[in-house]
Amino acid sequence: MMRAEALSRAKAVFALFDADGNGYLESEDFDLMAGRVVLAASDAGEAEKDALRDAFRQWWEFLLGELDANRDGRISLEEFTAGVLTPERFRDALGAFAGTLAALGDPDGDGLVERPLFEALMTAIGFEHANIHALFDAFGPTDEDRITTGTWINGIKEFYSPDHADIPGDHLVGDPVS
Numbered sequence: 225m226m227r228a229e230a231l232s233r234a235k236a237v238f239a240l241f242d243a244d245g246n247g248y249l250e251s252e253d254f255d256l257m258a259g260r261v262v263l264a265a266s267d268a269g270e271a272e273k274d275a276l277r278d279a280f281r282q283w284w285e286f287l288l289g290e291l292d293a294n295r296d297g298r299i300s301l302e303e304f305t306a307g308v309l310t311p312e313r314f315r316d317a318l319g320a321f322a323g324t325l326a327a328l329g330d331p332d333g334d335g336l337v338e339r340p341l342f343e344a345l346m347t348a349i350g351f352e353h354a355n356i357h358a359l360f361d362a363f364g365p366t367d368e369d370r371i372t373t374g375t376w377i378n379g380i381k382e383f384y385s386p387d388h389a390d391i392p393g394d395h396l397v398g399d400p401v402s
């Protein structure tokens with residue numbers, strides 16, 4: 225059985241990925257998100273921006289190949305939640321996506337992500353302001369208010385995992401708890 229927390233996360237992620245809000249995940253949604261994230265990553269180099277666009281496209285093609293059960297070229301909520309039940313299938317694809325996103329958050333390459341850029345990128349993906357800061361705090365930032373890229377990448381992977389509960393990523397679902 226999928227844990228209730230994981231199902232809530234899956235529904236929240238679906239709503240997030242459905243960038244144009246038409247009730248289905250389609251390639252246009254991922255182009256929209258990639259465009260917004262690239263715009264937010266103003267300090268990143270062109271190579272990193274291209275990598276991010278490619279990562280969004282590959283992530284979409286992977287999801288489509290894995291989850292589009294009726295092969296109509298788009299993913300419904302039912303198809304999406306059924307697929308999240310077996311996250312091991314896309315752990316590798318997710319890891320690559322997470323790494324590319326975290327790299328965009330670390331343009332100087334010191335392995336640390338400052339809160340303002342984290343907020344800008346997460347806002348561009350579509351998360352809410354209060355939830356973003358609750359998540360950043362849950363990641364345990366340093367005295368200089370930074371997190372490591374590794375912490376972020378692990379957080380993204382955990383977010384999709386049905387056997388995790390009480391994780392930092394829960395702050396992205398529902399009302400942030402102060």
Ligand SMILES: [Ca+2]
Pocket residue numbers: 241242243244245246247248249250253
């Ligand atoms: Ca859509």
Ligand SMILES: [Ca+2]
Pocket residue numbers: 291292293294295296297298299300303
């Ligand atoms: Ca479908």
Ligand SMILES: [Ca+2]
Pocket residue numbers: 329330331332333334335336337338
């Ligand atoms: Ca950095």
